[in-house]
Amino acid sequence: MFCRCFGNYLLEKNIISSEQLSTILEYRRMNRVKLGLIAVDLKLLTKEKAEEVNRLQATMDRRFGDIAIEKGYLTENDVTKLLALQGNPYLIFVQAVTENHILSKETVDVCLTGFQKDNEFSDMDMEAIKNGDMDTIVSLFINVGKEYSELISLALRNINRFISNDIAMGKLSICKELSYQHIAFQRMNGAYDALLGFACNHKELLAMAVPYGKEEFTSIDADSLDAVCEFCNCTNGLYASKLSHDNIDLEMLPPQAGNDIILTSEGDIYDLPIQVDGVWVDMIVCMREECKVTSIAEDRRNA
């Protein structure tokens, strides 16, 4: 989330080009943060000492941590701490831009201050964004009630976990009616009605279906929509499990898919565009009021 969001910000400000953003995202997909960079960022090592260990590592078949411990630069506890931070979104971004000679770490930090100021984020908010804390990120970028934000952040965490680590959120819109060419969704009922779905107007849902189903789908058909349905099912299952700890029972209904459909509700339908591997799909969430899903043909017949 950090790489795409902050990358988009730098692109909008003309600090990086779209090609450079692609390079950063590709690098992020293929690499983990180097221990030396984390150690310098945490001020456990100076830049010079980290470079020295890197140089030694290049000539020996040994790990960074082992060399640093042997030289007396780091303790075993330090190395454990560094290993835990290898997936840190901010640090991988810094590594991507520096290793590809796009920006220096100093420039990244100056731009981050601008990003923080432009969005009026606190220091604590910025730490959460840099660490990829999805609950905080959702609450900062979209202003919705707790029920909505819990389901949305859970869905985003699952996209990150099972589909892609290259995701970003667009601008949330709230409406009473929406139409799509393709949708995969699942309803829950019980303590209240809820619906989670993903929709698109061309083939965008393939960005979710292919990695989740681990199959090279090339068109939106029953099988590719089934993969997205199953993603909804797993996400809703975790959501329902979480609620059950608070004695709120939601029953999940079989997931469904549809083509050329209209969604309508007396309540609010939340439509959150999500960028998955550079492709925009719409996450649909509706709670408390029933969300009707009808085919456009049926809707015309009823009109």
Add this chain to the structure above:
Amino acid sequence: MSKIMIVDDSRTSRKILRSLLEEEGYEVIGEAADGKEAIKLYDQLKPDLVTMDITMPEMDGVEAVKEIKRLYPSAKVIMITAAGQKGKIIEALKLGVDDFLTKPYEREYVLETIHKVLG
């Protein structure tokens, strides 16, 4: 190696579980997409274990287990569910379901549960 039958309306979910089980050497001898199909297939294949999704169209997992257990009281069944589905879980427990699993599948936990049920 034990023979397992997977019942789930989602083709994707069946595929994920099949590949996990086959990697561990289990033989997946059949798949069914709803409760009715599951009863028929159980009768034909007599698997050592059934993994049964609780939420399915046509006939759901609880109804299918009820029928399978009526016909074959010693049938071993693991129900795939979410903790929120308390009503159905209680029904399934009363029917003598052997254990429960939740999605998304956690490899270690799936294997541990299957191993435990198969003894």
